[in-house]
Amino acid sequence: MERTINGFLFKGKSDSISVYKDGNLLTSKIIDGILFEEDFNKITKRLAEELLANEVEEEVEEEM
Numbered sequence: 001m002e003r004t005i006n007g008f009l010f011k012g013k014s015d016s017i018s019v020y021k022d023g024n025l026l027t028s029k030i031i032d033g034i035l036f037e038e039d040f041n042k043i044t045k046r047l048a049e050e051l052l053a054n055e056v057e058e059e060v061e062e063e064m
Contacts, residue, residue, distance in 0.1 A: 001035075001037060003041070003044050005045065005048035006051075006052050007021060007022075008020070008021050008026070008047075008048050008051055008052075009021070010040075010044040010047065010048075012040045012044075013035070014034060014035055015030060015031050015033070015034065015035060016028055016029060016030050016031060016035070017029050017031065017035070017040065017043060017044065017047070019047060019051065021051075026051070029043075031043075
């Protein structure tokens with residue numbers, strides 16, 4: 001499974017999700033159990049929101 005949200009590419013396998021930005025691996029998360037498409041969509045939406053919030057925080061800190 002693959003999905004792009006806010007410039008982050010999420011690649012899901014049977015038991016993990018890897019997150020890429022600009023072709024670089026940012027993080028990989030192991031899922032407890034089997035990853036189904038419905039769960040993949042929920043998890044990637046939440047991760048995208050968290051990653052975007054972290055990017056905004058980093059930009060604000062750099063400006064200070």
